[in-house]
Amino acid sequence: MRQPHTVALDSHAAATLRYIRACMEAAGxxxxxxxxxxxxxxxxxxxxxxxxxxxxxxxxxxxxxxAATVAxxxxxxxMARQASRxxxxxxxxxxxxxxxxLAPGLxxxxxxxxxxxxxxxxxxxxxxxxxxxxxxxxxxxxxTTRIVGVLGSLFALLGLVTFLLPxxxxxxxxxxxxxxLHLAVGILIRRRSRGSED
Amino acid sequence: xxxxxxARVRTExxxxxxxxxxxxxxxxxxxxxxxxxDRLVYERVRLGMMSALAVRDxxxxxxxxxxxxxxxxxxxxxxxxxxxxxxxSCTKSFDGRRPKSVYRLTAAGRAALNRYxxxxxxxxxxxxxx
Numbered sequence: 001m002r003q004p005h006t007v008a009l010d011s012h013a014a015a016t017l018r019y020i021r022a023c024m025e026a027a028g029x030x031x032x033x034x035x036x037x038x039x040x041x042x043x044x045x046x047x048x049x050x051x052x053x054x055x056x057x058x059x060x061x062x063x064x065x066x067a068a069t070v071a072x073x074x075x076x077x078x079m080a081r082q083a084s085r086x087x088x089x090x091x092x093x094x095x096x097x098x099x100x101x102l103a104p105g106l107x108x109x110x111x112x113x114x115x116x117x118x119x120x121x122x123x124x125x126x127x128x129x130x131x132x133x134x135x136x137x138x139x140x141x142x143x144t145t146r147i148v149g150v151l152g153s154l155f156a157l158l159g160l161v162t163f164l165l166p167x168x169x170x171x172x173x174x175x176x177x178x179x180x181l182h183l184a185v186g187i188l189i190r191r192r193s194r195g196s197e198d
Numbered sequence: 199x200x201x202x203x204x205a206r207v208r209t210e211x212x213x214x215x216x217x218x219x220x221x222x223x224x225x226x227x228x229x230x231x232x233x234x235x236d237r238l239v240y241e242r243v244r245l246g247m248m249s250a251l252a253v254r255d256x257x258x259x260x261x262x263x264x265x266x267x268x269x270x271x272x273x274x275x276x277x278x279x280x281x282x283x284x285x286x287s288c289t290k291s292f293d294g295r296r297p298k299s300v301y302r303l304t305a306a307g308r309a310a311l312n313r314y315x316x317x318x319x320x321x322x323x324x325x326x327x328x
Contacts (some may be wrong), residue, residue: 012321013322013325016245017322019249020245020249021249023249024252024253026250028254
């Protein structure tokens with residue numbers, strides 16, 4: 001029978017492994033998946049093309065909301081896959097920090113969408129989306145990489161410019177941001193990672 | 199930078215405090231030199247430093263201090279021991295007027311950490327088999 005003050009060897013070794021893992025997770029950063037950027041960019045470009053077609057132009061808001069959902073899901077899955085490859089658990093410190101940094105900006109965007117839609121001020125939506133998404137990305141640059149902060153700044157800048165654009169050009173601005181910027185940065189990250197991603 | 203003050207490592211203190219040295223795993227022979235090196239890696243803060251440096255190219259003294267919540271003197275002493283064993287390299291510079299020490303894991307340090315991990319895994323396997 002085991003004495004109350006003895007520690008089983010395997011439990012001690014397992015605790016050591018847990019400690020090593022905790023240290024790695026606490027020190028680690030989330031590597032942004034280039035594939036996630038490329039996929040989200042492709043969805044953004046497709047949404048911009050669909051929303052500018054004469055048949056779907058009156059429904060541009062629905063098109064972009066569906067695109068946002070699809071892009072978020074695809075990006076989330078690809079980021080989770082990347083984190084898993086690095087040996088981080090989905091609820092480990094780096095992924096948790098990333099989610100906590102991203103969530104307030106996205107929540108603000110969702111609330112503002114509802115408020116502006118109810119007020120009938122849909123003209124302000126594209127600028128608001130780009131600006132708040134940019135702010136969310138700037139926050140996530142802390143547990144990720146500097147390039148995410150740069151991407152966020154570009155989004156925020158584009159958002160400010162979009163507020164000044166006429167309504168006819170706002171869909172193009174959304175395409176440039178959610179399509180073009182995502183795609184460009186995704187390709188850049190993939191090149192930097194030199195084929196470490198699938 | 200990531201891993202700032204909030205990213206402190208949660209410890210498994212009771213198990214570590216009560217446990218003594220690692221037992222030699224049957225079938226895993228170690229030379230005297232390796233035993234000495236194992237003891238160097240075994241210490242909690244040093245093991246943490248090496249684990250953290252294994253997933254980051256480099257960490258500054260301040261980042262390591264925030265990560266492990268230890269005093270300057272304590273961290274310096276541990277870092278010096280790892281430097282003397284050539285497990286980590288340290289680059290000292292100035293950030294404005296403030297001195298800045300940046301630590302990196304060397305190839306020897308990575309090999310020692312891998313050896314240690316192999317040993318811990320072997321302990322688990324051997325204990326569960328028996």
